[in-house]
Every structure is written in C-alpha cells, then in structure tokens.
Amino acid sequence: MKIKAFTVIFSILMAVWLILNQSVDIEYLVLGAVISVLLAFMFCRGCSVFNDINFTPKAFVYTFMFLAVFIFELIKANFDIARIVLTPSLPIKPGIIKAKTKLKSRMARLILANSITLTPGTFTIDIIDDTLYIHCVHLDDADREKLGKKIIRKFEKYLEVIYG
Amino acid sequence: MVDIILKISMVIIVFSFLLVVIRFLRGNTVLDRVVALDVLTVSSIGLIVLLADSFGRVIYIDVSLVYAILSFIGVIVIAKYLEKSL
Amino acid sequence: MEYLKIAGAFITLGGSLFILFASIGLLRMPDIYNRIQAGTKASTLGTLLTLLGIGLIHTDWLLKIMMLIIFVLISNPVSSHILGRAAHYARMPISDRTEVDELEEDTNIVSQEREEEK
Numbered sequence: 001m002k003i004k005a006f007t008v009i010f011s012i013l014m015a016v017w018l019i020l021n022q023s024v025d026i027e028y029l030v031l032g033a034v035i036s037v038l039l040a041f042m043f044c045r046g047c048s049v050f051n052d053i054n055f056t057p058k059a060f061v062y063t064f065m066f067l068a069v070f071i072f073e074l075i076k077a078n079f080d081i082a083r084i085v086l087t088p089s090l091p092i093k094p095g096i097i098k099a100k101t102k103l104k105s106r107m108a109r110l111i112l113a114n115s116i117t118l119t120p121g122t123f124t125i126d127i128i129d130d131t132l133y134i135h136c137v138h139l140d141d142a143d144r145e146k147l148g149k150k151i152i153r154k155f156e157k158y159l160e161v162i163y164g
Numbered sequence: 165m166v167d168i169i170l171k172i173s174m175v176i177i178v179f180s181f182l183l184v185v186i187r188f189l190r191g192n193t194v195l196d197r198v199v200a201l202d203v204l205t206v207s208s209i210g211l212i213v214l215l216a217d218s219f220g221r222v223i224y225i226d227v228s229l230v231y232a233i234l235s236f237i238g239v240i241v242i243a244k245y246l247e248k249s250l
Numbered sequence: 251m252e253y254l255k256i257a258g259a260f261i262t263l264g265g266s267l268f269i270l271f272a273s274i275g276l277l278r279m280p281d282i283y284n285r286i287q288a289g290t291k292a293s294t295l296g297t298l299l300t301l302l303g304i305g306l307i308h309t310d311w312l313l314k315i316m317m318l319i320i321f322v323l324i325s326n327p328v329s330s331h332i333l334g335r336a337a338h339y340a341r342m343p344i345s346d347r348t349e350v351d352e353l354e355e356d357t358n359i360v361s362q363e364r365e366e367e368k
Contacts, residue, residue, distance in 0.1 A: 016317065019313050019314060019317050020226070020314070020317075022313070022314075074295060075295070078268060078291075078292055078295045081271070081275065081287070081288060081291070081292050082268070082271040082292065084275075084288075085271050085274050085275040085278060085279075085288055085292075086271070086274070090278060090279075090280075092279075092280075092284060094281075094283065094284055096283075113327075113331065114324075114327040114328070114331075115327075117291070117327035117330060117331050118291060118294065118323070118326070118327045119291075120287055120288070120291040120292055120295075121287065123283075123286065123287060123291070123327075123330060123331065123334060124331055124334075125283075125331070125334045125335055125338055126335055126338070135283050135287070135334065137284060137287050137288075165256065165259070166255050166256060166258075166259045166307065169259040169260065169262070169263050170259055170262060170307075172263065172266075173262050173263045173265070173266035173300070174266075176263075176266040176267065176269070176270050177266045177269055177270075177300075179270065180266075180269050180270040180272070180273035180274075181273070183270075183273035183274060183276070183277055184273045184276060184289075186277060187273075187276050187277050187285075192343075193282065193342055193343075195282055195333060195336060195337050195340070195342055196282055196285060198333060199276070199282065199285050199286055199289055199290065199333055200276060200289070202289070202290055202329055202330070202333065203272060203273065203276060203289045203290060203293045206290065206293045206294060206297050206322070206326065207269045207272070207273075207293050207296065207297060209297055209301075209318070209322065210265065210266070210269065210296065210297040210300035210301065213300065213301055213304050213315070213318070214262070214300065214304065216304070216311075217304050217307060217308065222311055222314070225311060225314050225315065225318065226314075228318065229314075229317070229318055229321065232318065232321055232322060232325065233321070233325075236325040236328075236329055239329045239332075239333070240328070240329060240332055243329070243332045243333050243335075243336040244332070244336070246336050246340055247332075247335065247336040247339050247340060248339075248340075
C-alpha cells in the first residue's frame with residue numbers, strides 16, 4: 001500500500017509549494033515536482049497513517065458532514081468558555097474522566113482526540129490502548145460514563161464511516 | 165470604517181498580550197509559563213497578519229507561517245523536556 | 251465588494267475579542283489544566299477568525315491564509331495535548347475543585363500491579 005501514501009504525501013507537498021509560490025511557471029512546477037517526488041519517496045515507507053482512508057463517495061460526503069459538525073461544536077463551545085470566563089463566580093467543576101472508543105485505525109483516533117481537544121471544555125490528556133482520558137471544565141450531574149460516551153459519540157459516528 | 169475596526173482589534177490583541185504577560189511573570193509553575201508562551205505565540209500570528217494588512221505587504225504572511233512552525237516545535241520540545249522523555 | 255470588507259472587519263473584531271477572553275481565562279483559572287482549556291483553545295478560534303477576516307478583506311491572499319489556518323488547526327491541539335500530558339506526568343498541582351481524576355487512579359493501579367509482579 002505504498003502507492004497510496006506516496007500519492008497523498010506528494011499531492012500535499014505539491015499543493016503547499018504552489019500556494020507558497022503563487023505561480024504556475026514551468027520552472028517552479030518542475031522544481032516543486034522533483035523535490036516533492038524525492039521527499040515522498042523518502043517518507044512513504046514509514047508512513048502508515050494514510051493507508052486506511054476509504055476513498056469512496058460516502059466517505060467523502062461524511063467528511064464534509066464531520067467538518068460541519070466540528071465547526072458548529074467549535075463555535076458553540078467557545079461561547080460556552082467565554083461565558084464561564086466572564087462570570088464573576090467562575091462556575092467550573094473540573095474533572096478527568098475516561099471514555100472507551102471503538103475506532104481501530106490510528107489516524108481515526110488521532111483525529112478524534114484532536115477534535116475533542118479543539119472543542120473547548122474538553123481536552124484529551126492521554127490515550128492508553130483504547131481509552132481516552134478527557135479533562136472537562138464542567139462535569140454535568142449525569143453519571144460520568146454516559147458523559148464520556150456523549151462527548152466521544154458526537155465525532156465517532158462520522159469517523160467510523162470515513163475510516164472503515 | 166474598515167481601517168478603524170482593524171485598528172480597534174489590534175489594540176484589543178495588544179491589551180490581551182498584557183494580561184498574558186502578567187500570567188507569564190506570575191505563573192506558579194514552569195508549565196504555566198509555557199502555556200502563557202503558547203497563547204502569546206498563537207495570538208501573535210493573528211497580530212502579524214493584521215500588520216500585513218496595515219502595511220499592505222503579503223510577505224508578512226510568510227513570516228507568520230514560519231513563526232507558527234517554529235513556535236509549535238519550540239513548545240513541543242519544552243513540554244517533552246519537562247516530561248523527562250527527551 | 252464593500253460589504254465583504256465590512257464583514258471581514260467585524261469577523262476580525264470578533265476574533266480579537268476571543269483572544270481577549272482567552273487571556274482573561276488564562277489569568278482567572280485556578281490550575282494548569284483549566285488554563286490550557288481557556289487559554290490555548292479560545293485563542294485558537296480567535297486567531298482563526300482574525301485570519302479569516304483579513305482573508306475576506308484581501309481576497310487575493312485567501313489561499314495563503316487558508317494554509318495558515320489549516321496549519322494552526324492541526325498544530326494547536328497537538329501542543330495543548332502534549333502540555334496537558336507533561337503537566338500530568340510531572341505531577342503538577344491540581345485544583346481543589348476537581349471532582350474526579352480517573353487517569354491518576356488508573357495509572358497508579360497500573361504501576362502498582364507492575365511493582366507487585368516484580
């Protein structure tokens with residue numbers, strides 16, 4: 001499966017190079033292509049994280065749905081944090097809870113942990129095997145297992161489809 | 165109109181730098197200072213892009229990109245060092 | 251075209267307000283985990299909105315600014331995650347208001363089991 005990793009790395013490097021130079025002259029294209037091929041050839045062997053992406057239409061649609069949900073959660077949670085910070089009595093009730101994930105692929109777990117971290121109010125401290133340890137600013141009264149499931153489930157159901 | 169609003173947001177960002185520097189100087193532990201440094205660098209990316217607008221030079225965006233990469237690596241190295249796993 | 255610029259300016263203003271909230275949170279929160287929560291992440295959205303606003307004002311810079319946004323979006327959770335983990339394993343003091351610390355319980359159980367096996 002080296003071809004897939006090679007293609008992904010090559011297209012990312014080439015896109016970044018073209019955006020940074022903002023021109024499509026022939027010399028820029030050739031230089032960028034040569035350097036990108038060299039770098040992608042060097043690093044495609046150790047790069048296994050791109051292997052388990054499904055390139056199907058359904059995964060494509062779910063990627064956009066995931067992004068929409070993610071941006072909505074990001075903005076909502078930021079307003080939450082701003083409200084907590086500006087309240088004089090500082091209504092926080094922090095705690096570290098654990099939640100189990102069903103995702104197998106490493107890339108999917110990385111994206112799950114990063115999206116949990118980016119929505120304020122929750123952030124992933126550590127992943128040990130399949131358990132995520134999440135620090136919450138405000139623990140609700142509901143039991144902790146259910147809360148952890150609720151936090152994870154928001155993003156997991158989309159990632160399950162994208163990373164088979 | 166647009167210029168005035170951008171100036172106001174620049175002033176707000178610089179004022180928030182002042183608050184972060186207070187935490188940086190007071191910080192109870194080393195990691196508190198590192199967190200303050202992280203906030204400082206991330207928000208200075210925004211400030212540099214605002215400056216790029218007010219000087220009308222696109223090259224400043226490249227500067228902020230390099231700054232973002234270097235500060236990211238710096239924070240990671242300091243955190244790994246304090247975790248005693250470097 | 252003019253409306254786009256005014257919208258961009260207001261988005262930039264909102265972003266700088268979020269940076270201000272982040273710094274207030276950094277000052278007020280009681281322990282390092284909550285500071286990471288308030289500080290690094292509210293400032294991430296603030297920076298993203300600032301960049302987006304400038305991108306709307308100068309639409310010919312938009313591609314580079316999108317690249318910067320993607321980089322900040324990837325790199326910032328990684329750095330805040332690693333700061334939190336370093337704080338936990340370096341045994342930084344945790345606030346009295348913390349309800350529960352299951353990571354502490356679990357890692358302690360794991361290390362105790364390992365010692366018993368020896």
